[in-house]
Amino acid sequence: MSTSFDDLPVVVIGGGPVGLAAAAHLAEREIPFVVLESGDAPASAVRQWGHVRLFSPWRYNVDSAARRLLADAGWVEPDLDVLPTGAQLADDYLRPLADLPALKPYIRYDSRVVAVTRLGMDRVRTSDRATTPLLVRLAGGDDLLARAVIDASGTWTTPNVLGASGILAHGEDQAAAYVEHALPDVLGTDRDRFAGKRTLVVGAGHSAANTLLSLSELARQVPGTSVVWAIRSTSPARTYGGEADDALPARGALGSRLHSLVDDGTIELVTGFAVRSVEATEGQVTVSGGRATITADRIVSATGFRPDHTFVSELRLDLDPILGSTRALAPLIDPNEHSCGTVPPHGADELAHPEPGFYAIGVKSYGRAPTFLLATGYEQARSVVAALAGDWAAARDVQLDLPETGVCNSNPVLDDDTITGGGGCCGTSAPATAEPAGRGLATGISGGLLRAPLTLISVTETSGSDQAGSCCN
Missing domain, CATH: 3.50.50.60 (FAD/NAD(P)-binding domain)
Incomplete structure (x- = not known):
């Protein structure tokens, strides 16, 4: 040597x-x-x-x-x-x-x-x-x-932990089998783990938003699928962004879509939720966030x-x-x-x-x-x-x-075949692979049927x- x-x-x-x-x-x-x-x-x-x-x-x-x-x-x-x-x-x-x-x-x-x-x-x-x-x-x-x-x-x-204090919540290690990494392929390879299940998404960033939109589409497709969103702040306004008044139309579209899904009850929002403990019992997991407790089948940790x-x-x-x-x-x-x-x-x-x-x-x-x-x-x-x-x-x-x-351009354009536009924080999940009609509506454009809600994704x-x-x- x-x-x-x-x-x-x-x-x-x-x-x-x-x-x-x-x-x-x-x-x-x-x-x-x-x-x-x-x-x-x-x-x-x-x-x-x-x-x-x-x-x-x-x-x-x-x-x-x-x-x-x-x-x-x-x-x-x-x-x-x-x-x-x-x-x-x-x-x-x-x-x-x-x-x-x-x-x-x-x-x-x-x-x-x-x-x-x-x-x-x-x-x-x-x-x-x-x-x-x-x-x-x-x-x-x-x-x-x-x-x-x-x-x-x-x-x-090295993702951040669920625990709101920057360290593992009580029981978080023991409940690891119920916790997903950020950005699971909800409408693709990971679909079976979420279909017909109640999923808790923890986090207020755009990775969380991406998963929430995909889970909401899965809930539309599969009866019994439900979505809970828990954030530490008292308001989701930061995640919603400027909506119609946002300088970035794509980011505004994301916020508006997420906002409407919360308003119509598709997504159950829990604010002021700081994860303190996680306990797995009888095939489900119970998460305590101080004054509130949430029971779910799966957790998506989108905490950074x-x-x-x-x-x-x-x-x-x-x-x-x-x-x-x-x-x-x-x-x-x-x-x-x-x-x-x-x-x-x-x-x-x-x-x-x-x-x-x-x-x-x-x-x-x-x-x-x-x-x-x-x-x-x-x-x-x-x-x-x-x-x-x-x-x-x-x-x-x-x-x-x-x-x-x-961003490099704040006005992405969507059509039935591809997505074009300037850079920055504007994007969407990928188009689905060949599946029955309706598959992939939240992950992109499937057969030209619908245009997906935009998500904000950064590459790191x-x-x-x-x-x-x-x-x-």
């Missing part, structure tokens, strides 16, 4: 959109690299929400360096105004990118990182730290040495995600105590002050830690802030790779065009891939 520092590769953790964007920029600058993807294919986590349609069209979902490399290989870019599904993002862009000769030999699949440290030293030792190789340990026991590490592992595998910094605990990180991002980045992405579209441009300087050569990019860089956009992650990747190349002029020339609304980096989460919520 070579220990010559200058000859070592840059290790990229995660083979999703942002991780592969970093690889594309490294390839363009002829910097040796290795991509470690925990799944068995590129963007393996994206495929877990492949039924969800992205909030932004193709023009904003392809990294600049990746576009150049693909174009040289004869890749035909999809219609720039079409909103892809997660599956289409993985199949039509990320798989061809990962298969390019400039990237494919340097991507290792089924490679889960369990620790990153310095060779022969822990985080206490300072002498020669900047010129000592980083050591990356894999789950199988292999060690890799690196001159730098770019962590694009995301947050998909958080970063996992445990495998880099021997590195010198300077994390904001609230968000878990770098301290320099925290005030720029604070969700109390910013929406997706008002985050200022930022790059290598704001993403740097006291540990030389280590950067977290993508949604993980945002910690618990839900204001991340995929275009931001691509610019992070470009800036960080420029810094690693010593091109600080390029690293600091950060360009980020995010309108204050958080996950463990080795990207995930759909809340945007501007």
Whole structure:
């Protein structure tokens, strides 16, 4: 194993959109690299929400360096105004990118990182730290040495808990069999788990809204299906948004549809509900939220995600105590002050830690802030790779065009065949696969029968891939 520092590769953790964007920029600058993807294919986590349609069209979902490399290989870019599904993002862009000769030999699949440290030293030792190789340990026991590490592992595998205090609610572990991850495919592969059942959705973001709309459609199709929505606030107004007066028609349509389903009783809304305990008994689960108690057959936890910094605990990180991002980045992405579209441009300087050569990019860089956009992650990747190349002029020339609304165009157009329009937070679930008439009305457009209520979905980096989460919520 070579220990010559200058000859070592840059290790990229995660083979999703942002991780592969970093690889594309490294390839363009002829910097040796290795991509470690925990799944068995590129963007393996994206495929877990492949039924969800992205909030932004193709023009904003392809990294600049990746576009150049693909174009040289004869890749035909999809219609720039079409909103892809997660599956289409993985199949039509990320798989061809990962298969390019400039990237494919340097991507290792089924490679889960369990620790990153310095060779022969822990985080206490300072002498020669900047010129000592980083050591990356894999789950199988292999060690890799690196001159730098770019962590694009995301947050998909570390969702927030149901407990309102930020820790597990009493009994939450014991009731895990009744709890679903965010964004289940309610009208597709997961249908049988919800049909004819009473489902509690916890959360006030747009991932929750997406699931609520799908469950409401399932309730229309299958007798005995019912939906309960529990939020901590005393009003759902934040989730409804501006409705007819919203600057984003798609977001307004989502809010209006959700509002009408609550008003007509399709969705039972419980406000001021802070989960304290979860108890499974006789095939159901009872959730206590203080003054109220809800009994259901299933729970969908749409409470957001958080970063996992445990495998880099021997590195010198300077994390904001609230968000878990770098301290320099925290005030720029604070969700109390910013929406997706008002985050200022930022790059290598704001993403740097006291540990030389280590950067977290993508949604993980945002910690618990839900204001991340995929275009931001691509610019992070470009800036960080420029810094690693010593091109600080390029690293600091950060360009980020995010309108204050958080979208690139606020007027998506729906027709019977596809969905087109500008980017940002506007999207819908994917069209259903061939099924009897009526299937998929809440997941997109099925046979031109009905147009689905729009949902607001953001793309965020996950463990080795990207995930759909809340945007501007």
